[in-house]
Amino acid sequence: MQRSSTKAPAISLRGVGKSYSGVSVLQNVDLDIAPGEVHSLVGENGAGKSTLLKILGGAIRADHGTLTFDGERTAIHGPRDAIRHGISLISQEGALVPALTVLENVFLGRWSQRLGFRRAREDRERFDRLLEFTGFDVDPDRRVDRLPTGTQQQVEILRSLARGAQVLAMDEPTAVLTEHEKENLLGLIRRLAAGGTTVILVSHFLDEVLKVAERVTVLRDGQLVITEDAALHTPATLVRHMVGRQIDVLYPEPDPVPADAPVRLAARGLGRGLVGGVDLTVRAGEILGIAGLVGSGRSETLRLLFGADRATDGVVELDGTALIKLTPRKAMAAGLALVPESRKEQGLVMARSVRENVALASLGGRRYGPFVRPAAERSAVDAASRAVDIRAAKTDAAIQTLSGGNQQKALFAKWLLRKPRVLLIDEPTRGVDVAAKTQIHKLIVELAREGMAVVVVSSEIEELLELSHRALVLRHGHVVGEFPRGAPREAVIAAAFGDVGETT
Known part of the structure; x- marks a missing residue:
C-alpha cells in the first residue's frame, strides 16, 4: 500500500483547558508533539488523557488555549476540521455505522468514482492493499454490528489509513485485542511512525507504551506532570508519576x-x-x-x-x-448480576446521570407505589458510589462526562445495590x-x-x-x-x- 508522502505536522498546544459541570479535567496544558513520533499519554482515569485526544480529534472543543500546526494557529471545530488537517481519532467509544459493512465504513464518503459512478473493483483493491499493509484479517462484507469489539477497532484503523491520516490519535487501542493482535498492532504503529505518521497513544498498558513510544507525557488530575523520553522510564516510575505514590x-x-x-x-x-x-x-x-x-x-x-x-x-x-x-x-x-463487556452499549445509559445509572437495576426496592423515593435513592447511590470510589463532582452529572474507569466503577455500583x-x-x-x-x-x-x-x-x-x-x-x-x-x-x-x- 502506498502511503501519502505528506509530512505530518508539528503539533503544539498552549494553555489548553476543559471543564465539565464545573469540574476541571484539563488545566492549562502545554504540549509539543514532533512530526512522525510515537507520543504516549498516560495517567489515571480522569487525568485528562482522553479529553486531550478528543480536543485534537475535534470530538470536543477546549474551553481555552491554542493549538498550532507547523507554527500556524488552528481552530478545530469538529471532526471534519480534524480530518481536513490530517488528524484521525480512534476512540474507545467507536464511531462506525453499525448497519453498514466493513467496506462501506472504511470508504464512507471516499468511494472510488468516475463520472459519478462508483468503481467497486478499485475499492476492493484498495481494501486488499490496506489489509496487506496492516496485517489485519477482516471480511469486507460483514456488517460492523456483527463483529467483535476488537475487530471493529481494526475497521476504524483501516478507515483512518484510507483517509490518508498523518496523525493517528489512538485511545486504548489494545484494550480489546488478543496477545497476537496486540503485537500485530504495535508492529503497525512502528511502521506508521517509520513512514512519517505521528501516533498519539493513550494506553493503560505501560509495558506496551514503553515498547513503542519515543516520548511519554504523564497527566495527573488534569495537569501535565512530565514529558520525557520513554527510554528513561519503567512501568514503576511512570506509575509513581501518575498517582504520586507507590502502588505495590x-x-x-x-x-x-x-x-x-x-x-x-x-x-x-x-x-x-x-x-x-x-x-x-x-x-x-x-x-x-x-x-x-x-x-x-x-x-x-x-x-x-x-x-x-x-x-x-x-x-x-x-x-x-x-x-x-x-x-x-x-x-x-x-x-445473578452481569457486568457486560461494553459499558457504553450494554451496561450504561450514557445520556443519563450517574445517579440514574447506578439506581437503575434496583428501582423496585425504593418504590412507593409507582413512584421512586428520591431521598432513599440518593442515599443508596451515594453509599454505593463511595464503596467503589466513583470520582464525580456530583451524582447528577451525566455519566458520559466521567472517565472510563469511573464509568466502569458505576457498573459495579449498579449491581452491588441488588446484593447479588x-x-x-x-x-x-x-x-x-x-x-x-x-x-x-x-x-x-x-x-x-x-x-x-x-x-x-x-x-x-x-x-x-x-x-x-x-x-x-x-x-x-x-x-x-x-x-x-x-x-x-x-x-x-x-x-x-x-x-x-x-x-x-
Whole structure:
C-alpha cells in the first residue's frame, strides 16, 4: 500500500483547558508533539488523557488555549476540521455505522468514482492493499454490528489509513485485542511512525507504551506532570508519576474457598450457537476465571448464564435449583448480576446521570407505589458510589462526562445495590488505569470473601491467573482446560490456541 508522502505536522498546544459541570479535567496544558513520533499519554482515569485526544480529534472543543500546526494557529471545530488537517481519532467509544459493512465504513464518503459512478473493483483493491499493509484479517462484507469489539477497532484503523491520516490519535487501542493482535498492532504503529505518521497513544498498558513510544507525557488530575523520553522510564516510575505514590499490590490474594462451601452456580451441557456443552461450577466465595481467544465463546457463555441469550441446550442451576427458560429478569430475581463487556452499549445509559445509572437495576426496592423515593435513592447511590470510589463532582452529572474507569466503577455500583449471590464480569478492568484496576481487583476479592460467587472473563491472562482461584480455557465454545491460580501464563495461552492437549 502506498502511503501519502505528506509530512505530518508539528503539533503544539498552549494553555489548553476543559471543564465539565464545573469540574476541571484539563488545566492549562502545554504540549509539543514532533512530526512522525510515537507520543504516549498516560495517567489515571480522569487525568485528562482522553479529553486531550478528543480536543485534537475535534470530538470536543477546549474551553481555552491554542493549538498550532507547523507554527500556524488552528481552530478545530469538529471532526471534519480534524480530518481536513490530517488528524484521525480512534476512540474507545467507536464511531462506525453499525448497519453498514466493513467496506462501506472504511470508504464512507471516499468511494472510488468516475463520472459519478462508483468503481467497486478499485475499492476492493484498495481494501486488499490496506489489509496487506496492516496485517489485519477482516471480511469486507460483514456488517460492523456483527463483529467483535476488537475487530471493529481494526475497521476504524483501516478507515483512518484510507483517509490518508498523518496523525493517528489512538485511545486504548489494545484494550480489546488478543496477545497476537496486540503485537500485530504495535508492529503497525512502528511502521506508521517509520513512514512519517505521528501516533498519539493513550494506553493503560505501560509495558506496551514503553515498547513503542519515543516520548511519554504523564497527566495527573488534569495537569501535565512530565514529558520525557520513554527510554528513561519503567512501568514503576511512570506509575509513581501518575498517582504520586507507590502502588505495590496489584493482585490481592483471594481467600481459600472453604471445603464445605456450597456450589452456588452450575451449568450442565450449556450451549447455543458457538457455545457447545459447557460444564462449570462455582462455589460460594470462589472466583472462577474464563480465558480464551476472541471468538472462543467467553462472552457468549456469560450471556447464556445470565439469560441474555436463551440456551438451546443444557441447564443453569442456582443453589441446586434449575432456572427454567432463563431471562435477564429471572436471573436478576434469582440473584445473578452481569457486568457486560461494553459499558457504553450494554451496561450504561450514557445520556443519563450517574445517579440514574447506578439506581437503575434496583428501582423496585425504593418504590412507593409507582413512584421512586428520591431521598432513599440518593442515599443508596451515594453509599454505593463511595464503596467503589466513583470520582464525580456530583451524582447528577451525566455519566458520559466521567472517565472510563469511573464509568466502569458505576457498573459495579449498579449491581452491588441488588446484593447479588452471583456476579458475572466480562472484562472487569478494560480501559482502566493501574490505580483503578487495583481498586476493582480488591473489590472482587472482597465480594468473594463475603460469600459471593464470581465468574470473570478477561483478555488479560495474568489478571485471570492471579485473581481467580482457578481458570477454565474455552476454545471454539468448549472447555479445553482448567488451571489453578498462578499457573504458567504460557500454558494457558497454548491451551487457548490449541497447541497442547487438554490440561486438568
